[in-house]
Amino acid sequence: MRMFSAEVFANKPVANGVWEMRIQAPADVLAESSPGQFLHVSVGDERHVLPRPLSICRIDKGAGRIRLVYRVVGAGTAYFAKMKPGESLKAMGPCGNGFFLEVGEKALLVGGGVGIPPLLFLAEKLKEENPGAFITAVLGYRSTSFLKEEFTKACDEVFICSDDGSEGFLGNSADFLQFKLAGSSRAKGIISQETVMFSCGPREMLKRIAGFAMLQQMPCQVSVEERMACGAGVCLGCPVKVKSGDGWKNMRVCKDGPVFQAGEIIW
Amino acid sequence: MVNLSVEIAGVKLKNPVMPASGTFGSGMMYSQFIDLSKLGAVVVKGVSLAPWDGNPACRVAEATSGMLNSIGLQNPGAEAFLDTDLPFLKRFGTKVIVNICGHSIEEYEAVAQRFKAEPVDMLELNISCPNVAQGGIAFGTDAKLVEKCVSAVKLKSRQPVIAKLSPNVTDITEIARAAEAGGADAISLVNTLLGMKIDIKKRAPVLGNAYGGLSGPAIMPVAVRMTHQVSRAVKLPIIGMGGIASAEDAVEFMMAGATAIAVGTANFKNPKVMIDIIKGIEDFMKETGVDDVNDFRKMLS
Numbered sequence: 001m002r003m004f005s006a007e008v009f010a011n012k013p014v015a016n017g018v019w020e021m022r023i024q025a026p027a028d029v030l031a032e033s034s035p036g037q038f039l040h041v042s043v044g045d046e047r048h049v050l051p052r053p054l055s056i057c058r059i060d061k062g063a064g065r066i067r068l069v070y071r072v073v074g075a076g077t078a079y080f081a082k083m084k085p086g087e088s089l090k091a092m093g094p095c096g097n098g099f100f101l102e103v104g105e106k107a108l109l110v111g112g113g114v115g116i117p118p119l120l121f122l123a124e125k126l127k128e129e130n131p132g133a134f135i136t137a138v139l140g141y142r143s144t145s146f147l148k149e150e151f152t153k154a155c156d157e158v159f160i161c162s163d164d165g166s167e168g169f170l171g172n173s174a175d176f177l178q179f180k181l182a183g184s185s186r187a188k189g190i191i192s193q194e195t196v197m198f199s200c201g202p203r204e205m206l207k208r209i210a211g212f213a214m215l216q217q218m219p220c221q222v223s224v225e226e227r228m229a230c231g232a233g234v235c236l237g238c239p240v241k242v243k244s245g246d247g248w249k250n251m252r253v254c255k256d257g258p259v260f261q262a263g264e265i266i267w
Numbered sequence: 268m269v270n271l272s273v274e275i276a277g278v279k280l281k282n283p284v285m286p287a288s289g290t291f292g293s294g295m296m297y298s299q300f301i302d303l304s305k306l307g308a309v310v311v312k313g314v315s316l317a318p319w320d321g322n323p324a325c326r327v328a329e330a331t332s333g334m335l336n337s338i339g340l341q342n343p344g345a346e347a348f349l350d351t352d353l354p355f356l357k358r359f360g361t362k363v364i365v366n367i368c369g370h371s372i373e374e375y376e377a378v379a380q381r382f383k384a385e386p387v388d389m390l391e392l393n394i395s396c397p398n399v400a401q402g403g404i405a406f407g408t409d410a411k412l413v414e415k416c417v418s419a420v421k422l423k424s425r426q427p428v429i430a431k432l433s434p435n436v437t438d439i440t441e442i443a444r445a446a447e448a449g450g451a452d453a454i455s456l457v458n459t460l461l462g463m464k465i466d467i468k469k470r471a472p473v474l475g476n477a478y479g480g481l482s483g484p485a486i487m488p489v490a491v492r493m494t495h496q497v498s499r500a501v502k503l504p505i506i507g508m509g510g511i512a513s514a515e516d517a518v519e520f521m522m523a524g525a526t527a528i529a530v531g532t533a534n535f536k537n538p539k540v541m542i543d544i545i546k547g548i549e550d551f552m553k554e555t556g557v558d559d560v561n562d563f564r565k566m567l568s
Contacts, residue, residue: 255296
């Protein structure tokens with residue numbers, strides 16, 4: 001993890017309210033980055049005192065670029081969306097612990113909204129580690145999909161869901177797992193204890209994915225979201241309750257996570 | 268050569284810049300970005316006798332030119348701090364100020380007692396945290412309790428005691444005088460201003476605890492005013508804080524009467540900001556012909 005300045009190479013919308021930014025980042029930041037980690041990106045004006053955690057969608061080592069896919073949710077991300085190629089931003093990263101690369105024969109990636117982008121980096125890494133692995137992705141969008149073509153390239157099978165029914169299955173990715181995939185005959189091989197699940201998305205979705213994984217006795221890692229201040233494990237602003245002995249303890253999403261085993265979180 | 272060193276209650280600091288408690292942990296994480304030995308002191312996150320769990324999420328939210336927090340003084344307790352954090356900090360040869368907290372006067376006393384034989388330079392009495400149900404601000408807004416708490420802790424401590432004051436009071440000078448009467452060796456101010464943010468789409472408070480402490484540049488004029496008032500009401504040295512993000516901000520606090528200053532929220536955006544501020548103060552002194560940083564607090568017209 002280090003602090004660095006990066007030049008914006010490209011910045012464009014990819015779906016309604018969702019943007020994709022490519023930044024020119026230092027080589028050591030690229031080398032150190034792993035799927036599930038994030039960059040803590042400063043908003044370049046004085047009104048915004050807190051950096052924003054943006055997950056790493058992909059790295060392009062050849063060109064020295066990191067791609068960040070983010071949703072414009074407030075003034076800070078709106079500021080990012082206005083940035084033009086050639087402008088510079090300040091960031092810290094890579095932050096946090098990414099997914100533990102459990103490379104089995106089968107992996108099931110389940111994403112929701114802007115929880116989808118880091119799973120692309122993960123799919124590529126899993127394939128790199130084990131080219132023979134069969135990777136299934138279930139991607140849930142509000143409406144228009146994004147990154148679909150790249151997931152189709154990186155995975156063996158991709159299912160699209162949308163909250164408004166505009167594309168694929170009507171419902172979110174947790175609905176799809178529960179009501180569609182688990183019941184389909186060709187999915188029998190995927191829904192098994194030999195398949196490792198990796199998930200990233202809104203908390204309510206992750207909670208259902210964790211429940212599904214528990215029911216099916218599948219190993220499952222989840223990348224959780226929380227509002228953050230420092231992004232470096234200092235301020236204790238982003239707690240997540242995890243089991244500890246007979247009770248629980250707070251861990252830090254930014255430093256101990258954002259990836260946790262689904263079974264250790266108290267939802 | 269300009270003089271940047273200051274003295275607070277007999278403790279000499281190489282410069283007047285330190286982190287505000289809670290924004291720097293115990294320095295371990297940020298030591299990968301900055302050299303802790305360059306700081307005037309390290310003020311660590313609040314330490315209680317036993318571990319505290321803190322408040323439920325969501326604990327932080329941004330406000331215009333500021334932020335709200337409701338951490339609730341989560342900390343692993345004095346023993347964990349002494350086992351891991353203090354030995355780490357001692358390697359840097361910087362002054363160590365431990366912020367201590369409790370739910371009752373007895374708990375504050377017990378923490379002070381626990382640190383009596385330990386190599387820390389000063390204790391900062393946290394009687395101003397707005398995010399805990401008992402202790403904290405409940406003590407810091409009642410002049411009689413402030414005096415009682417300070418004098419009780421003074422009896423149990425070997426180190427100089429800094430009373431950290433809350434701005435959430437009608438008359439800050441009354442509280443400062445009570446701390447002085449209780450025997451405080453110094454005063455730090457301000458802690459955060461109690462605030463609230465509402466998510467109008469969810470029709471609910473953003474913070475899990477509903478209310479939280481506002482910090483950052485948004486509160487600086489309030490903090491400068493209170494520093495000025497307190498510096499004229501008591502004889503104690505003051506550590507001023509509240510929204511400092513630049514050397515110019517730091518100088519403003521010193522002109523208002525602060526001997527030293529603390530940087531809080533600004534660390535989150537730039538963990539190296541205190542180093543920039545130290546350099547900036549020195550540059551400003553050279554540019555404006557000030558030889559001694561201690562002259563700032565005597566020059567306000």
